[in-house]
Amino acid sequence: MAQMLSAPRKRIAGPRFRIDLMPYLFILPAVVIYVIFNLGPVLASFFLSFFKWDLLSPTTEFAGFDHYDFILNDDRFWNALGHNFIFLGLAVVIPVSLGLFLAVFIYEIRRGRVFFRAALFLPAIFSGVVIAYVWKWIYHPFAGVLNPTLELVGLGAFTQSWLGNPKIALYSTFIAYTWASFGYSMVIFLAGLQDISTDIFDAARVDGANFRQKLFHITIPCLYDVFTFVITLRIFTAMGVFGVIYILTGGGPFYASDVIDIYVFRMIGNFEMGWATAAATVNTVIVVCLSTGFIKWREWRSWTS
Amino acid sequence: MDFLSGRMRRRLRGAPFYLLLTLATVITLVPIIWVFASALKSNKEIRENALALPQEWRFQNYIDAWFGASFDQYFFNSIFITVASVGLVLFLSSLAAYSFAKMRFRGNQLIFFVFLIGMAFPLSAKLGPLLSLMYELNLANSRFGLILVYVAGSLPFAILMLRAFFQGFPQELEDSAALDGCSRFQFYLRILLPLSKPSLMALGIFVFMGTWNEFFQALLLINEDSKRTLPLGLTAFQDEYFTDFALSFAGINITAVPVIIVYIMFQRNLIEGITVGSLK
Numbered sequence: 001m002a003q004m005l006s007a008p009r010k011r012i013a014g015p016r017f018r019i020d021l022m023p024y025l026f027i028l029p030a031v032v033i034y035v036i037f038n039l040g041p042v043l044a045s046f047f048l049s050f051f052k053w054d055l056l057s058p059t060t061e062f063a064g065f066d067h068y069d070f071i072l073n074d075d076r077f078w079n080a081l082g083h084n085f086i087f088l089g090l091a092v093v094i095p096v097s098l099g100l101f102l103a104v105f106i107y108e109i110r111r112g113r114v115f116f117r118a119a120l121f122l123p124a125i126f127s128g129v130v131i132a133y134v135w136k137w138i139y140h141p142f143a144g145v146l147n148p149t150l151e152l153v154g155l156g157a158f159t160q161s162w163l164g165n166p167k168i169a170l171y172s173t174f175i176a177y178t179w180a181s182f183g184y185s186m187v188i189f190l191a192g193l194q195d196i197s198t199d200i201f202d203a204a205r206v207d208g209a210n211f212r213q214k215l216f217h218i219t220i221p222c223l224y225d226v227f228t229f230v231i232t233l234r235i236f237t238a239m240g241v242f243g244v245i246y247i248l249t250g251g252g253p254f255y256a257s258d259v260i261d262i263y264v265f266r267m268i269g270n271f272e273m274g275w276a277t278a279a280a281t282v283n284t285v286i287v288v289c290l291s292t293g294f295i296k297w298r299e300w301r302s303w304t305s
Numbered sequence: 306m307d308f309l310s311g312r313m314r315r316r317l318r319g320a321p322f323y324l325l326l327t328l329a330t331v332i333t334l335v336p337i338i339w340v341f342a343s344a345l346k347s348n349k350e351i352r353e354n355a356l357a358l359p360q361e362w363r364f365q366n367y368i369d370a371w372f373g374a375s376f377d378q379y380f381f382n383s384i385f386i387t388v389a390s391v392g393l394v395l396f397l398s399s400l401a402a403y404s405f406a407k408m409r410f411r412g413n414q415l416i417f418f419v420f421l422i423g424m425a426f427p428l429s430a431k432l433g434p435l436l437s438l439m440y441e442l443n444l445a446n447s448r449f450g451l452i453l454v455y456v457a458g459s460l461p462f463a464i465l466m467l468r469a470f471f472q473g474f475p476q477e478l479e480d481s482a483a484l485d486g487c488s489r490f491q492f493y494l495r496i497l498l499p500l501s502k503p504s505l506m507a508l509g510i511f512v513f514m515g516t517w518n519e520f521f522q523a524l525l526l527i528n529e530d531s532k533r534t535l536p537l538g539l540t541a542f543q544d545e546y547f548t549d550f551a552l553s554f555a556g557i558n559i560t561a562v563p564v565i566i567v568y569i570m571f572q573r574n575l576i577e578g579i580t581v582g583s584l585k
Contacts, residue, residue, distance in 0.1 A: 127518030
């Protein structure tokens with residue numbers, strides 16, 4: 001029997017080591033495009049950060065850690081990175097908690113769930129460009145809506161140049177970012193809530209738990225993994241924020257709202273590829289470490305508790 | 306509150322939530338409504354009272370904005386690039402995900418992992434070499450080049466999502482198809498894809514939104530006006546007409562309306578695409 005089965009195979013060369021090519025053919029087109037236009041450039045960026053290279057001339061010359069030496073001593077680099085961290089600190093608190101509360105509210109109501117979810121998610125569907133221009137007009141000194149509204153409700157003392165004041169420009173852009181991103185947290189939390197068994201909530205109600213007790217003792221613990229995902233998503237978007245700030249302030253005034261991606265983009269525009277790739281690599285290392293570190297920490301905490 | 310019936314009391318318990326949600330919805334939507342209202346006003350009205358509603362609806366602003374910039378060209382570019390990208394992503398990622406989910410081959414886990422790490426890098430991590438590569442390949446300033454970049458960017462998430470979905474398919478289905486003489490490609494085309502329609506739909510809308518809205522890479526790779534996508538075209542338009550308030554508002558709306566229409570039509574699919582990827 002064994003011989004019969006193996007007999008026809010022998011006609012094909014190398015019976016034991018015949019490789020089934022189909023699986024590779026299925027993944028080949030995806031691999032080719034992904035490697036050439038995504039992974040390749042990322043790896044090239046890492047290697048080229050150690051070479052002198054200005055995009056125009058094809059020659060490269062080994063530069064060692066020169067570019068890292070430059071950017072790590074560049075105040076503008078730390079300034080931009082600092083702003084990313086401010087963004088991150090605010091982003092893991094404000095859009096995430098807004099999203100959580102709105103998701104809980106929607107979960108608590110009976111009628112109109114679909115409407116509120118759809119309406120509150122609306123800003124999240126727009127391009128960063130549209131979001132930025134909407135807010136550019138809201139903040140506009142006199143044609144905008146914010147300053148006249150403040151005057152209307154008697155808070156005229158707070159009117160100001162929201163994007164022109166270096167002290168608050170970054171926070172003004174953060175508000176636009178929040179407007180566009182709390183919806184993501186909200187729909188993910190809501191889906192997480194709907195995955196929690198209703199038995200738990202029913203039991204809590206029978207025991208007379210109030211809203212706050214349910215939130216802190218059931219909802220938040222049950223959404224542990226959802227929190228991990230939502231916050232990881234914020235790490236990526238806050239460290240990679242570009243379009244909204246690029247259009248609202250361009251990183252200004254006087255670099256007061258500069259962030260890493262604008263810094264990198266500016267360097268590329270100046271053909272300073274060494275500095276651009278070195279700065280991008282530092283940012284990549286930070287993002288990868290932050291996100292994987294955070295996920296590992298959350299996993300470790302859920303095992304130990 | 307004993308005098309209230311149980312039903313009434315249940316209703317009242319939900320009231321604070323309705324109140325807060327309504328408040329949040331109003332705050333969220335006011336900027337959008339205000340932009341739409343402003344686009345119908347005259348410049349004089351905007352300058353004199355930014356908060357007032359339009360006295361008469363000036364749809365002329367939209368016409369002026371449309372012809373003031375090459376919005377028809379931007380529109381065409383955006384539709385062409387987005388539709389081609391979504392189609393390619395769906396085709397390539399479903400092929401690859403089928404292989405990763407259902408076929409045994411050397412390197413399966415490793416290659417899948419290589420795709421996964423693509424999601425961990427920030428966008429700026431590839432920009433410099435990407436720009437240089439696109440010039441080398443004569444793909445800079447090209448819609449086709451932008452499509453390839455967008456497809457490459459969407460593949461990791463798409464493969465991750467579809468692989469998880471395909472893994473849920475019973476093996477018996479494939480076995481019985483194979484018994485009937487169905488090749489793996491036929492199985493993919495005739496059975497797997499039709500059965501995955503809801504997932505492909507959710508993924509497709511998700512990728513559509515991401516591609517339609519993309520700005521950073523388009524800004525880097527495209528600098529010819531005739532090849533700009535809508536977000537890119539809007540920035541050019543705003544730079545030119547920033548002093549013409551009404552036209553600026555109309556320009557924003559022209560860019561926003563198609564997304565709103567797609568959102569209204571496919572809201573469930575989009576949210577499914579977001580949440581399925583996150584919870585599985």
